[in-house]
Amino acid sequence: MLRRVRAQLRQAAVQMAKRPELCCGAILLTCALILPITLTCSRAKNVVAAPRSPVRFFPSEAPVVDLFLGQLEEAEHLREEADVSVVFYYAPWCAHCITARQHIQQVALRLAQQVQFVAVNCWWHQGRCRKQKSFFQYPVIHLYYRRIGPIEYRGPIQSEYLENFIQRFSAPLTYLPSVEALHTFLTHHQQAVVGYFQFNSSPQSAGYITFLLSALHALRRDHQGEVRFAVVTNQAVAEGVSLKEDESVYLHRRLNSSLVFPRAQRNFTVQAVCDWVFENRESVIRWIQPTRAKSYLLEAELQKGPALLTFLPHNPLTANQLLTQVTDVALHYHSCCGSEEDVSPVPHCCQSLVSPSADLSVCELCVSQCWALGLYLHQVQFSSSCRSGQSSYGPFGRFSVCCRSVPRPRRCPLLLDPITGLQCRTNKTLRFYLLDAQLNWPLAQRLGAQGNQSGDLPFITIVNLRDETHYVLNHTDTLADFIQNFSVSYSPLHRHLVGHKQQQQTQSLIQEVTSDSFLHTVMDSQRDVLLLYYSAWCGFCSVLNHVFLQLARLFQGNGALTVARVNVGRNDLPWEFMVDHLPSVLFFPRHRKQMSVKFPENTPMTVPNLLRFVLQHSGHAPWEESGRGVEPKSLLEAELRALQREVFSLHRARERLSQQLSVLWRENRRLTLHTYTLETQNAELQEQSGRLETLYREKTRQLTDTVHRLQELADASEELLKENTLLKVLLNALRDTDRWDADRQEDDTLDTDGQERKCEAS
Secondary structure, three states: OHHHHHHHHHHHHHHHHHOHHHHHHHHHHHHHHHHHHHHHHHHHHOOOOOOOOOOOOOOOOOOOEEEOOOOHHHHHHHHHHOOEEEEEEEOOOOHHHHHHHHHHHHHHHHHOOOOEEEEEEOOOOOOHHHHHOOOOOOOEEEEEEOOEEEEEOOOOOOHHHHHHHHHHHHOOEEEOOOHHHHHHHHHHOOEEEEEEOOOOOOOOOHHHHHHHHHHHHHOOOOOOOOEEEEEEOOHHHHHHHOOOOOOEEEEEOOOOOOEEOOOOOOOOOHHHHHHHHHHHOOOOEEEOOOOOOOOOHHHHHHOOOOEEEEEEOOOOOOOOHHHHHHHHHHHHHHOOOOOOOOOOOOOOOOOEEEOOOOOOEEEOOOOOOOOEOOEOOOOOOEOOOOOOEOOOOOOOOOOOEOOOOOOOOOOOOOOOOOOOOHHHHOOOOOEEEEEEHHHHHHHHHHOOOOOOOOOOOOEEEEEEOOOOEEEEOOOOOOHHHHHHHHHOOOOOOOOOOOOOOOOOOOOOOOEEEOOOOHHHHHOOOOOEEEEEEEOOOOHHHHHHHHHHHHHHHHOOOOOOEEEEEEEOOOOOOOHHHOOOOOOEEEEEOOOOHHHOEEOOOOOOOOHHHHHHHHHHHHOOOOOOEEOOEEOHHHHHHHHHHHHHHHHHHHHHHHHHHHHHHHHHHHHHHHHHHHHHHHHHHHHHHHHHHHHHHHHHHHHHHHHHHHHHHHHHHHHHHHHHHHHHHHHHHHHHHHHHHHHHHHHHHHHHHHHHHHHHHHHHHO
C-alpha cells in the first residue's frame, strides 16, 4: 500500500515538473479554498459583541480617585503615599455599589483632608484588579493605616457608620494624660483596654507597635466600636488601674474582675492580645447589624435564651440619650451588688453563669465554698478560669445564687447585703441586644411595632424563642418595670399576638378569623363554631378548602352555626387554642365552649364525615337522627335539597343576567347611534373649522397688507412733516430777510431825507 502511494506521488511530481502551470494552478486552488474557510472561522469567533469601554463611576467633582480601568498598581501607589487610605472595589452593574456610591461620596467630602479615597473597577476584564482579585460579592471596602492592612469593613454601608469606622481606624488609640481622663474613658465605654508604655527613647518600642496593631486588628471583629483602646504614658496615671510594669495591658470590666494581660502565660503578639480581649470581655449589651447576604445571626443569638431587643434610631456620630438609658438598665440588671462606677481591679460581684447540673444561674467566682442568700448550699467547685460548676444545688433549683468574692478562699459568711441585679434575684438570664431602627424596621413591624422608623421613641420587645412568645413594652411603662415583670416567677405580662389585619370585610360563606377577632368569633355563646386551622405553606389545606366551602353552603342561612377558618401562619393565637399539626378542625359548641372537640385524625375530611361530626356534637341537629347517628338517607336528602336550592338560585341568576344583557344590548344600540351622530357632527365641525381656518389666514394676510400700507403712509407723513418743517424755516428766513431789507430801505430813506433837509437848510 505504501509503495503504491509513493509511486503515485512520484508520478504526480514528474507530471508537475513537466507541466509547471499545473502546479501553480493547484497551489492557487488550494489557497482559494483555505481563505474562505479561514474567514468563516474567524467570523464565527466574533459572534459576541465586544464589551463597551468603562466610564467613570464617580463624578469628576467628587474627591475620590476613580480608577475605572482597574489600575491596581496605581491604587497601590496612592495607598503608599497616604497615611490612611480607603479603597472601594466596585462593579459598575452592582446595585449595592450604586447605592453605596452616594454614601462614599458624602464621607469623602467630609474627610478628604485626612483620608485618601480610591475607587477601583474590579469588573473590567482587561484591568489588573480583575485578574488578581477574586471577590465573591460587591462592593468591598478595604482600609489601610500606612502600610498596615487591609482591614475590611463589613458593617452597614451608610455614611454615618462608615465615617465613624474610618475615624476610629484613623485614631485607633486614645491618649489619657490624667487620672480624670482615665476615669472618663473607663466610665463612658463598656469595653475599655488600657496599655501602659514608657517612651524613654526616640523610636517607638516593639510593645507599643504590637498594641497599636492589636487595636487595628480588633476592628475586624468589632465594627460597632464596643471595644476601645487607650494608651497611658504616665506612671502615676497607670497606677490608677494597677499597672506598674512597662508594656502591660489592662482590660476593664464593670461587673467581673478586671484583668491584666498574662505575659508569663501568653506571648505578647497581636493575635494573642486580640484573642485575650475578646475572650474575657463582658457582653452586657450587644449590637446586631444586618449583612448584605442572608444571615442567621439573630436566630443564633435567640437560641441562647430570652433576649431583649431594642430598636432605636441611631447615629454613630452623635450621642444618643436613649442608648445611654438602655445601657444603664442593662448594667443595673447584671450588677449583683457594689457600685457600678467602681473601677477597681477586683469588683464585688461577678457575671452570672449557667450551672451544668441545675437549671439556675450562679455568679462566676473563684472561691471553693460559699453561703448564699442565707441558705446552705452544697460545696461548689469552680475551675481556675471561673467558668464551670461541678455540683448540684439540692431542692433550691428555682432560685439563683449570687456570691460576693472574698479575699480568702475559705467559707464565706452569710451574705446579708442587698442584691440589686435582677439576674441574681431571678432564675432568668436576659440578654440585651441593640438594633438600628432604620436598618431593621421590617423586623420591628413583624414583632408588633407601629408607625415608621423616624419616631423618637424606641421599640422594645422581649423574645423567648424556647416558649415561642414575645412581649412588647408599652410607652406608658418603664424599661426597668418591664424587665422586672418578665423576670418574676408568675409574669403579669401578656403575650403579644401578631396578627394579620384584614383591609376590608368581604361577604363569604367561610368567615376569616384573625388574632383580634378570634375570641370574639369563637367564644360567641349563641353560635356553634366549626374552625379550620390552615396555613399558606400547607398543601393539603388548600385541597381541603372546597370541602369546607361545600359544607358552608349546606349551612348557609343557619344562624346557629358559623363556619370559620384561621391562618395560623400569619396570626398568633393563645396557647390554649393552638394545634399540633395542620390542617386541624375544632368544633366549639354554644353554651359549652370549654367542651370543644377535635376532628379525629384518622377520619377522612369529607363533607358527610364533617356533617356527622357537627351533628354529633352540636345537640341541635336540623335533620333526622337514629340511635347510630345520622342516617345516610337524610344526608343525601339534605345534599339534594341543597343542590335544588343551588339550581333554583342559578335559574334566577340566569334570568336576571338575561334581563341585564337585554338592557345592556339596548343601551349599546343607543350608544352606537349616539356615537354615529357625534361622529357626523364632529365631521361637520371639522369642516367648519377648516373653513374658519382658511378665512382666518385670509384675514390675517389682509391685515398684514393693511399694516404694511399704514406703515408706508406713516413714513410718507413723516417725510412730509420734515419737508414742512424745512419750508417753515425757509419762510421764516425769507421773512426775516424781507424785514431786514425793508428796515434798511427805510433807514436809507431817512438818511436821504435828512441829507436833503440839511441841503435845504444850508
